[in-house]
Amino acid sequence: MEFDEMKKIWDAQNNQPLYVIDEKALHKRIQAKMNGVRHMASLSELFSIVVNLGSGGLLLVLSRLKLWGNVFLNPAVFLYPAVWNFVTAVYMVVSRIRRIKASRRFDRSIHGDLNHAISLAGYQVRLTRIMYWNVLPSGAIFLFMGWKGWTLIYTSAVILGSFVLAYYLGIKADRYNKLRKRELQVLKEKLESDD
């Protein structure tokens, strides 16, 4: 066989696609991705609710105990981050309820499940952002409190380190979630281009 003949054989394949998409496998894969994203979103919500309620409650108790009277100008300074934590927890509960209600809008077809997965991935991206931006005001208040009492310089350093770490992990999680959302969108494009 000469090379020109090989070229003709090669060119002939342009008239028919090499592959077709296996709808059943695609649907299974989309459902697995959707369940994964839903599970992560649910865990993130619960984690955030528990952490915010816990730290809010602890701060509220501390504000009542007045143990730090000599160190801080006003013990009520505990109250602001406590209120912030409670508001965040309530916001998370409302978001969770809205997410569960919204999930009923999607049908169980391939497109429905895929749109649901994309919507969940988008929700997860927003959730992570809220969680890591939320670190800033709480961190700033805590840091301010530590700074006021110079004897607590090491405590301040630990608090600052913890918040920086939490912020860094938040950014990492945000990148991961965005990538996953993008992968789902690409899958959707692939599917739509085949229709």
Next chain:
Amino acid sequence: MTEKAQLDILEEWLKLHKGLIFKVVRAYTVADHDDLFQEIIIQVWHSIPTFRQEASVTTWLYRIALNTAIKWTRKEKKYTGAETLDNVEHLLQENRIPMDDRLTWLYGEIYKLDEIDRSVTLLLLEGFSYKEMSAMLGISESNVGVKINRIKKLLIAKSKKYDHHGI
């Protein structure tokens, strides 16, 4: 560029040039067709904002698809055996329309070549010039010429055996 505009471009490119990506996938993988396909599309998606229309879309897509496939093959060599065929459910199924046996043979021979020679062969069969191949693969035109000469000789010699045995 907005995400919507990026998606519109991706959708249009996929509609028009999906076959090109299929060819690269077929030439570079035996089992993980859908994973490589998805990886290429993700890389294409990332590349859209940097596409400046200095090259044609086909050239651009080939460049990305081949680079992704070459990296993929190297990674695959490192992690061979991580997944068996039994536990991977494949998204892409080969079309049931019977394929020309000679085309199957040709893909088989291309797959036996090393990563760069595979790219050169695909681009040669697609009708790209030496200059275009050189720019896409980052090797000199003279090197492309040498490789093409060798690949042509090899394929012609192997095709004689194939013709003889009539496989």
